[in-house]
Each structure stands twice: as structure tokens, then as C-alpha cells.
Amino acid sequence: MISKMRNKYFNIFLFALTSLGLWGCMKDNEWVKSHQNSTLLTKGVFIVNEGNFMYGNASLSFYDPETRKLQNDIFQNVNGLPLGDVAQSMEIHNNLGYIVINNSGKIYVIDPADGKYIGKITGLTSPRYIHFVNNEKAYITDLYAGKITIVNPATSQITGEIPTTGHQSTEQMVQWNNFLFVSCWSFDNTILVIDTQTDQVAGEIKTGKQPGGMVIDKFNKIWTLCDGGWARSGASPRVPVLEQINPSTRLIEKSFELSSDAAPSRLAINGTGDTILFINNGIWKLGVTQNTMSDRPFLVTGNHLYYSLAIDPLTSELYLSDAIDYQQKGVIYRYSPLGAKIDSFKTGIIPGSFCFR
Amino acid sequence: MPLIIGLLIASDGLFAQPVTDTLSIKTITVYTKSVIKENAGKTSSRIDSISMIKALTSNLSDLISQNTPVFIKEYGRGAMATASFRGTAPSHTQVSWNGINLNSPMLGMVDFSTIPVYFTDNVTLLHGSASLTERSGALGGVIKLDNSTDWQNKLSGRLLTGIGSYGTKDEFFKLGGGNKKIQTQTRAFYNYSDNDYPFVNKLIANIDPQTGHYLYPTQRNINSHYQNYGLLQEFYFHPDERSIITLRYWFQHNDRSLPRLLTNETDLNANINKQSEKDHRPLAEWKYYGCKGTLTLMMGANIQFSNYQLKTKVSGTSDQIVTDSHSRSATYLFKVGYNYQISDNLSINSSANSEMNSVNSINSPQSGVSQGYDKQRQDHSFSTQISKSFNDRISGNLALREEITGGIFTPLIPSAGIEVHPYSDKGYFFKGSLARNYHQPTLNDLYYIPGGNPNLKAEEGYMADLGSGYSGIIGKMNFHATVNGYYSGINNWIIWLPTPQGYWEPYNMKRVNASGLEFNAGVSGKFAFLNYHVNGNYAFTKSINRDDPRSWADESVGKQLPFIPQNSANLVVNLASSDYYFTWLWTYYSERYTTTSNDRTSPFDILYPYFMNNLDIGKGIRLNRTKFEVELKILNLFNESYRTVLQNPMPGRNYSLLIRYDF
Secondary structure, three states: OHHHHHHHHHHHHHHHHHHHHHHOOOOOOHHHOOOOOOOOOOOOEEEEEOOOOOOOOOEEEEEEOOOOEEEOOHHHHHHOOOOOOOEEEEEEEOOEEEEEEHHHOEEEEEOOOOOOEEEEEOOOOOEEEEEEEEOOEEEEEEOOOOEEEEEEOOOOEEEEEEEOOOOOOOOOEEEEOOEEEEEEOOOOOEEEEEEOOOOEEEEEEEOOOOEEEEEEOOOOOEEEEEOOOOOOOOOOOOOOEEEEEEOOOOEEEEEEEOOOOOOOEEEEEOOOOOEEEEEEOEEEEEEOOOOOOOOOOOEOOOOOOEEEEEEOOOOOOEEEEEOOOOOOEEEEEEEOOOOOEEEEEEEEEOEEEEEEO | OOOOOOOEOOOOHHHHOOOHHHHOOOOOEOOOOOOOOOOOOOOEEEOOHHHHHHOOOOEHHHHHHHHOOOEEEEOOOOOOEEEEOOOOOHHHEEEEEOOEEOOOOOOOOOOHHHOEHHHOOEEEEEEHHHHHHOOOOOOOEEEEEEOOOOOOOOEEEEEEEEEEOOOEEEEEEEEEEEOOOEEEEEEEEEEEEOOOOEEEOOOOOEEOOOOOOEEOOEEEOOOOOEEEEEEEEEEEEEEEOOEEEEEEEEEEEEEEOOOOOOOOOOOOOOOEEEEEEEEEEEEEEEEEEOOOEEEEEEEEEEEEEEEEEEEEOOOOOOOEEEEEEEEEEEEEEEEEEEEEEEEOOEEEEEEEEEEEEEEEEEEEEEOOEEEEEEEEEEEEEEEEEEEEEOOOOEEEEEEEEEEEEOOEEOOOEEEEEEEEOOOOOOOEEEEEEEEEEEEOOOHHHHHOOOOOOOOOOOEEEEEEEEEEEEEEEEOOEEEEEEEEEEEEEEEOOEEEEEOOOOOEEEEEOOEEEEEEEEEEEEEEEEEOOEEEEEEEEEEEEEEEEOOOOOOOOOOOOOOEOOOOOOEEEEEEEEEEEOOEEEEEEEEEEOOEEOOOOOOOOOHHHEEOOEEEEEEEEEEEEEEOOEEEEEEEEEEOOOOOOOEOOOOOEOOOOEEEEEEEEEO
């Protein structure tokens, strides 16, 4: 009797255990399924969406200004892989797209025609930007490494490094003749000059606090935007400045003090190299020959918090991003060179940089 | 009134009974004769003693997620775990240990992974308005951790040693003894884990040069070892018939590394981080039992030192420190409470609390640069509550609380509750409560550099609760079931948002509405040769952003807050027969959004539903006054690969073998 009962219980127990199996099955693989095989990307702009720090939800979008067709999550959809954590910037060189993933320590190499992942440069520390010297040499700046990494784009291998002694953070790069100018942004006030033939630091220029963006105008003058650092309580307020540098004399030729209500960011130059724009609450505009800054912005902020800005080098159309609360898909506004709104669309979390194809 | 000293007031102790003979739980629960239900109408729930015993070697995050409706957001094995109680933020769940708040005045929250269940004897949840009997600020609720002693104990001890997968070692020790006048109890623990479990990383791939196929690397969860140890010393004195003096001291040290994200492909020497904490928690209490009143005096402190370091090892040079933050946060508490029984059906409870909160925080985001703040805030509160039993079926209470925070008076905090037992079978009850509550900004919210906002307003909550339940014996089975519905509106909810200055700043959102249902049911008894004990929870949670949209494009308004599941459930089944026992723990969370707009277009917009199955199998052997027990824990029974946040892998099936010796 008892053994029969035990048997019955044992069966119930077994049944219960096996039915538990149905309660399980977490969908960890859904994530890696690719949803489409390929997509055709023609002329247009890649939008690199940073994603949230430590979430790993960066993404890549592509927008065709002619057809106004938008494709989001290209990298994930085409490759079945996430882009990574904090996608910082993108460059196209030699018909390959390089996406710098800051907090994943790597650069993804894609085919810009369809978004397919074809390689990667790994083993970096906290990469920010990549600059191509030629087909065999590129430089990668880094927020924390205290060095510039040299890679061979043809093999995706790291081939060397340039220590930037005394400067932990290296940021943006512009090249003039054989010299590369590198801004040292985080807690620094220096632009380093690198000789691209010897891969050595060949000099430095002292600037305002925290030089970030750099562009080169049609007169071969370098412009840099210094955000002034953090405004600390008790300490003197920040002094953001926009500076013009002569790359041959390495001297600052013009300096514009900017409103300290915000941290200016995202220096950009139009296709003809004669007008620069940047964000400082609103969008500010300056002709490269102007000697005074206008007293009102080119575009006002309204209820937006502009996060990023870029100019189409062919049409000089303006692309502005608003990351809203940084935890939902941000909006891109497309403006004509004169500031008329043309289109708006949503891409991904924190749209941070643009790459025109 | 006979003295009721050293007894646990445990109205739900009933459900702790059935399996005790096989699980050998020392039954120390004795009931008070008080007829006044001082928390009438308010929802509290106690984790039953079987679950406490089962979780003896766990941390509080496992105990809470497996036995209560509170959602625990776990960042990884051995990593940080935060709570969301009734759809609220981590700082809205306050953890109180024998009356002192463990929430850091700097961050406002508690890391549940650092609290060992071994150091507590009772865990009680005070849901919503019920939390006001303990303190203000718990817009979700209070998790109350208490210790108690057994005055009958002459000498007893326990040794528990365990080994587990991934180089995990656990040691627990307890020794207590004394007489009817004095008792001492010492507990200590040590945990270590390499925590280097293997997993297949499907978030990165190498391309096979021959076939062009993806090769997913098999990796180990490196740089995520942890080591924690602690000591809890308690002394209980009972110098005369009327007083009890309790002294407690809890020391703990936690050390851990935080694993990298799955998409990380940095240099192996880069971005290595380390986090360590040291806590000191002394506490002294004097309770005096008069003829009609009880006086409580308490003094204590919660002092936490923490350090976070992120560095990169550069070959040939010294390590490059990327971030180095040090902080010291402290809460000093002084409390006086008086409970007076005016008559058999009327009592009054009053207390005055004085807290000094201080934080000294220094961050060095880059070598040679350091910034931080050093601030104090004094918080005082006064509360009084009248509780009355109108007859043997209806009881209620009214309470008022006034707070002075940093020299500023907050508006009065009222709360009221009523409970009705309408039938002659007293097992049925209906209850309801209403309350207002305030949660003050943390010192980081006010002063963090950069971004701290000294103009922040306190978060203001209005909450209503309705509940019903039954407990009793059906046939030979103990049965209980309760259902609670709640609704709360929280104005000035604090969130950190980006600013044009480039850093983040906290700001008061207009409003969040959190509402939901909590359902709990359990059965226990003996069937044939089996003692069974089954307990389950289900919670439905809506936590909705009612802020003003930031622009036309803002789609967060009217949406569920990120990382809060709408449905969550758990079930614990204990079966015991002679000396063997078996426990199955099942936990479920529905999908969680990662965006404020509740998007579902990208794969990273949603975390898929979570199902977890754990199994414990054990056998006890009793020899005279001593007892041995061997237990095998199987975690992640179905060997699922899963993540609880977007980018941290969790371990597959893993084991832990425990040997326990009690005398």
C-alpha cells in the first residue's frame, strides 16, 4: 500500500519536475538572430548612436536625404551582433567603414554598402577617433591610455604607439601637410603636434581649457573649441573659447570667448570651408573671416537639448540631434544651410556622430 | 500585564510550524497577549522561518527575490543588486537593521548583495504606508532586519562550511550562550569566489577566414572575483525584571571586481576595476517595560567607507589610474520611543528620532585632479500614533509625523489604517490605509560635483492601500492567502538628466504613479509521510511616468519606468520526509524595458522574461544534542544561458555543497 503510494507520489514528482522545464527557456538567443540578410545603402549619412554607458545598446542608422529613407539598427540587423558600448565616431576610408566603440575597446570595420561586419581592430583601451594617414597607417586616439595607437588598416593589426607623456587623454585629429594636430581634451589644455613621418610628438600648442573639436578651414587655419572644463563650485567659472590656430607658426591667431552658461561642443565646418558651427545651448555660426561673434545664435534651443551637430560636406545641410532624456531614441533634425527645417526622424539612443557617404 | 521579554511578536508564526520536526528549527516564537493590533490596516509580511533557514548562506538579494513581491535588479553573480518595491526606485526601499537605517546617505540605496542573511533572524516587509511606523522616506516600503536572542540558551553553536562552483568558498560560524540574565552571540562569515564561470559570448564573433561563419568565443567571467567577510557580536543583558539592554556591533568588509561587458574587446590589462567597502555598525538599545508603558532608548551608527578604482596597466610603467573615488558616509542615530497602553483597547506610540548624516566624497577622475564634497545634514523626526480596537472585529490607528530635514520643516505626514474581521471566523480580514510620505534627496543629489542640485525638492508620495485575506486551517492543512491593491502618486520624483553643461544633474520630475496588486498564498501540513510547505507570491506593478514631455519627440510620458517588470512571481516548495528534505525555488520576472519610451524595435529595448529554477536537497543526522546536515544546492537547474541586465553573462548550472553542524 505504502509502496504504491510512494510510487504515485514519485510519478507526480517526476511530472512536476518535467513540467518545470516548460517554465524555463529564457530567450537569450533571440538577441543574436539576424533579422535581415543585407540592406542597400546608397548615398547618405550614417548616424552613430552612442547608446547608454554600460548598457551596450549603441546602434548604427543610415539616412538617405534624397529619398528620406531611414534604416535603424543596421549593424545588429545585418550582423546579428550588437555594436557595443558607447559608439563614439565613424570614418570611411578606402571604401570601408570604421566605427569606434569607445567602451568596448574596439573598432568595427564594415562594408558601408550594406553594413556587413568584415573585421575589427581590438585590444584598445578607450578609443575615441581614428584618422587615416594613408592606406597602411592610421592613428587612434584614446581617452585613458596616454598614447596614440598606430594601426595598419589593411591588416587591422596594431603596429605601434606614440606615447603622449603628460597627456592621458587624446581626442580629435586634423592633418595639415605631414603634421597631425591632436587635441588633449579631458582635464587638459593642449594640442599635440605629431610628425606623421616619424610618428613622434613634434611640438605642442597651449589652448583654452579642454580643447575638443577641431576643423580646418579653406585658408588652412585650424579651429578648436575649448569647453572650459567643469564649472566647479567655489572655483572660478569656466571660460569656454573658440580659437583659431595657424598650423605653420603654431600660434593662436584669434580667440572668441563664449557664453559660459553651457559647455560648447561639436565644432563643424561647412562643405566650402568658410563657415563654422557649434552647439552652445543654441547653434552658433561664424564665418571664418569674421572677427566678432554674433550676439545671438543661428538656431535657438527651444525645448531641445541639442547633443550633436554635423554638416553634409556636399550640400552644407545641417544635421542636429536631440537625445531627449538619453534613455529613448533620439531625434535628428535636418536643416537647410540657411536654417530651414527639412526633415526630422528618430534613430537610436543618444545619436552622437555622423559619417557622410 | 505579565512581562513579555525576549519573545518574538509573531502573528504569522503559525506558518512556520509544520515542517519543524524534520528541519529542526528551534521554536522560539511565543505570542504576546496584547489585544491591540497596532499596525491594523497596514500591510506587512514576514519571511517565514523555513525560508530564512533555507537562505541562511545567501545574501539578502536572493532571499528577497525568492520570497517576496519585491523586484531585485541583479547586475551579475556577486555583483550589485538593488530593489524596486512596488514599482519605485532603489532609494525608495529603506533597509532598517534593528532600527537603524542601512541606506547610504550618499547614494540613498542599499546594495542587497552585500547583506548576509546569516546576520539576521527576522526579515519583515512593511509595504507602502506601513513603512511609516518605522521611518519616513520609504515610498516603496521598508525591509526590516531584526536580531533576537533565546534567553533559554546555555551554549549553542553552529559551523557551516561550503564549497561551490567557480572556486567558491563559504564559511559561517555562530556561538552563543549565557543564562537568564545575560546572553552573548557571535556570528562571523567569510565568502570567496573566483567567479570565473565559462560562457559562450554570443555578443562578439570572429569571422572564420575559410567559411566566413561566425565563431563565438568561449570566455570566462574574469576580473569578477569577490571576497566578503564580517562579524556580528551581540550582548543581551536582562539586569532586572523590567529592562533589557542590547549591544550590537556589525563589521563587514567587501571586496570585488566588476566584470566587463560582453561586447568588451579591450586590451586585457585595460580598464581593470576594483571596489571595496568597509562598514561599521554599532548599536545600543535599552528597553524598559513599565506597568503600562514601554520605553526604548537607542543609539547607533552606520559608517561606510568605500573605494572604487579603475586602472589600466601599462607595460613598463606604473599603473595608470583612470578613476579613483573614496567616500566616507555615516549616519548617527539617537532614538527615544514610548509605547503606552492606555487601556485594553487603546494604546499610544510616540517616538523622536535624531539622525546626523554626513558624506565626504572625493573623486579623482584623472591623476592630479580631484573633486568632491564634504557635507552634513541633520534630520529629526517626531511621530505619534494612536491605535484602538473598537471591538473584537474592528481596529484602527491614526498617526502623525513631523520631520525637520536640514533645518527645514516638512509638512505633516499623516497616516491612518483600519482593519475589519467581519466574520465569526477571525481568519478573514479586510483592511485599508491612507498616508502621505516624503523622501529627502540624498547628499549626492544635493552636492555631487559636478551636477549636485541643492535646490531639489523632496519627493512627496500619497498612497492608498486596500487588502483582504484569509488564514486558517482547512482540513488538516494550514492555508493563508492575501491580496493587496495599492495606488501611489509620487510628486517631484528625482532623476538625473543631462544638461547643456555636459554633465548630469538631478531634477524633480512632475510625477510618477505607481500602482499594483500583490498576491501571496501558502499551504502547509503533513500528507502521508510528507511534510509540505508551499508559498508563492505574484505582483502586478505599473509604474508610470506622468512628467511633462520635454519636447514633441519625448515618448516617455505615460510609459512604464525602465527595468521594472509588470509581472513578477515566485514559488517555494519545501518537502520533507524523515531526515531528507527537498526545496524547489522558482522565480519569474516578465520583460523589462530598457528605454523610457518602452520601445520594442531593437533587440536591446527589452530584457526577455526571466525564469529561474533552483533546487536544494539535504539530509540531516541527529546525534544526541548535535546535528549534522548535508545539503546540495543546484542553481540554475536547467542550465540556461541568460542575462539579467543587457550585457552581463550569468552562470550556467552550478552547485554548492554545504555541511552544517549545530550543537
